Amino acid sequence: MTQLSFLTSKPWIWSFAAAMATWVITMLFTGGSSFVGLSQATLTFASFSIIVGLGQMLVITLGPGNIDLSVPSTITLAGTVALKLMDGQSSWLLLGFFAALAIGLAVGLSNYALIKLLRIPPIIATLSMSFIVQSSAIWYNRGLRVKPPKVLADFTTEATFGIPNLALVALALSIFVWWLLEKSVFGRWISAIGQSPFAARMAGIPVDGARLMTYVCCACFASVCGFLLASFSGGAALNMGTEYLLMSIAVVIIGGTAVTGGNSNVPGIWGASLFMFLVVSMLNTYGFGAGVRLILTGLIIITVILAASRPSARAR
Amino acid sequence: MKGFSARLLIPVISLAILLCAVFYLQPRTMSYLGLNLLFNLAVPIALATIAQMIIMSVNDLDLSIGTFVSFAACVTAAFMPETPLLAIAILLAAIAAYAVLGFVITLQSLPSIVVTLGMSFVWGGLAVLILPSPGGQAPDWLRSIMTVKPPLMPMAIVASIIIALVSHFIIMRTTFGVAIRGAGGNGRSLVRAGWSLLKIKAAAYALAAFFAILSGMALVGLTTAADANIALRYTLLSIAGVILGGGEFVGGRVSPIGAVVGALTLTLAASFLSFLHISPDWQIGAQGAILIVVLGLRLIFNFGKRKGSAS
């Protein structure tokens, strides 16, 4: 009984268990020959979904209906602009980074301005915003593929003590978000808003201010991800963000964050991101195609939501 | 009747203005052939928009419409010409799956956004399994329906009118449609009056799936082939179309005719921008901007109306 409640109170365990299982199965197939390669690749690619997932998780914590669909276009625009500004020069590195952050800030502010001014659901506001951001990226990019500065390209592809640098960045950001959610005043506020916006308001929490900050945070995480992703893949591409729309939401949900809001989970994002990448490699090594992978992903998401919904439905 | 016309006013005027602007920029479009070209792709979009509208009328949102339409298109292109019975069986099963979704979402009060998001992976995966690479073919009868040349008006416009009238009849005139909108307007009252919310929402989802399947088939009829990504953008387009057509996110306030008009407007907007020599880079950005402007206009309009009724 206590073990059971431990497992239900730590929902991220499931995502890690699933990640471990897939890792072992893949290893069995390859006979352990790809141990280092698979682990490093997993960590590297998972880092990107971890970073966007962290931002999306903050937004989802705000409660039902809160979701940021502008994440992929922000990734693309930030990557494009940053790389073009740096123009391959290592000395312009900081400029590029701050340009990416500024884009995140602007997108986040605009998102919340639309939500508030037009009184529309976040899903529509961020959707309309993503159209405009995506167009800006297309227009700015002009089909050029600027190479990242060498320093940056090396940093994103190399490893320190056998751990990919990107994974270390993701770890640092995760610790920051963990602090934000668990230890800071702001985290307390957004968790309260997610449980009951009205009760949060009546408890004296500046609800609009906190929500604005959350949307800005999410966009900034996306822009950092775009900056790193563009540097990692040797240039920005217009479709580089596309897969992170669904991925960012999927890792949050599989990681055990409540879709009903108020309860978020940083370790779960790691478990889920590793799992998502490992499922791909597992299915690839066993020769399954993208179709099976997609179906599995969808079924996993729905199973997780169904499993999470049961207790509350019974309580009512 | 008052609400009916007020809800339609803005969408119809926007479409008319846009149409005049296109005619002015490119007088050659003012012909049978020109109109057909302008609105050719509007039919599947209009059908997908109606599907989304039905889901929105029960206060939910379907983020898997795009992948589901792609799935339906793949099934149609892959199986319909050779083994029509198999194709029909698969599509009926898909409708049943939607009904189950509606049932489960209502029963467990799940967020429809997340559930349909998960389903979008499933439909996408199935589509890839059915058609791993672009291909298939349109059955002849479908092809001939979509390319028929009726007198006076091009096919695209005739079809849009038929879609608008049929969906208007189902959603606005029948008891079933009234119950669907009632579920969005005041679910508690509906239950108190003795209706089953579960049944109504399951039926609404099934009806939406039916329209989405028609959308996929229409798309195959136009393009003669399909692939798993053929209609991904329909998810966003359909939501935008419903909103442009005067529908609202919650409260069961929708307009099927408006939704079709909204879909036509979106289709036309793309041509309009290209006639203006605006770089295609800004095409989707303009769609976003149009959505924002319309929502802003509606807010002002509603605000003025409320102020007017208050004084």
Next chain:
Amino acid sequence: MSDHDTVVSVKDVRVQFGAVKALDGVDLEIFAGETIGLVGHNGAGKSTIVNVINGALPPHEGAVSYGAQDSTTKVAKDNGVRCVFQELSLFPNLTIVENARLMHSDLGGWNWRKTAARLMREMLDEIFPNNSIQTQSAVGELSIAERQMVEIAIKFLNVTQAPKLVILDEPTSSLDATLAEQLLAHVRRYVSEGGSVLFISHILGEILSTSSRIVVMKDGKIVSSKPASEFSVQSLVETMGSVVKKSERKSARSAVQGSEQTVLHIPSGKAGGLDFNATRGEIVGLAGLGGHGQTEMLLDLFNKHCSNWVPEKQQNVAFVAGDRSLNGTFPLWSILRNLTVSNVRALARFATIDAAREDIQADEWKKRIEIRTPDIDNPILSLSGGNQQKVLFARALSGEAEIVLMDDPMRGVDIGTKQEVYNILQSEAVSGRTFIWYSTEMDEVCLCNRVYVFRDGAIVAELSGDDVTEDNILAASFSGVAA
């Protein structure tokens, strides 16, 4: 004779919500051809008995029968029991005709729109002659009064089965005098033709002029049931009043008197009425029947004094919610977090919450307000309702707020807890805090230094000192009483 056919018979019904006995052994029989006026103050059990009769709430004990059958929702409806709800049950997005369709399952057939339009037209014209409501318009576009008219007409509609009992819960609250008179005339006509009506209103004149029998409820019991002719406005108010002795209440009242320093002032609003004033160290009560503008005023006050965008340097107002599950507790959190949520900024250094200081503060308040729990880290929902409410009080009082707004916070709280909280309020008021306390319970209102009585969204009376009596409050809450 149809005169004494029983329509509904309620026998020894008991309903209990937590510690509150909402209905405590009620017997009520409604016969065909009579109008029963139902009066009582907040919490007397009016809504509960209505829900029991219309089948929405099965009684925990006792029995309800319609004619000769047993009761379920279906049966109540099949027996022609219709209810006009105070918070209307219409579908705002649908037209009047469509609303009628969804409310009446027997309104089917191919041409139901035409039938419904005709029936609604006839019924609206019968009840409210010369109205200008179009049956094709959407309900959301009608004025509040028109919506009320439509709801009433739909409930009186006779499609294949005539209504036998129509329950009207405050039906005239949004109608003007002419429309109200038309409705009352219709009620008399309907009753004379053999129907029966259960009529709830805070306007005693209506009750007296329309009812054939008046039932007075108090504390979940029927205290009086006599022909209307045996009542007067004065005797009704007296019957609703409690039997608690005046001297007892007086001694309990706060000895504190507010200072001269005004901390809040609100000029009278659109609805007219008196100004609102509160001074430092005062306990100001807001009284009147529920839903007459008290909560709205508290929310307005709160929103005016607490920014929604920027964190306040110092919190000026705190709010104690009455409906805990709706706007009070955070269900996922522990008792500790629920207690400190308003105050975390004061407990933080460099934006990081100091867990040790948080623990100290929570422990201090746990002792001070006696929250009964083995561990303050337990989930909030592990507490009883009364203890959850104590946590909300501790949340408001642990901060530095000068003004504490209370929105009927003691609803459904046991008497022991109430007494403990009263004592804390008294001592906090002495130390200079101002309390603005909306309460639906008479004994609480009588604890206040000064009381504003609300009716129809405005302050209609200000009572202070020895004038704060149940009789005075009741007299002001119900209109039709000569001042």
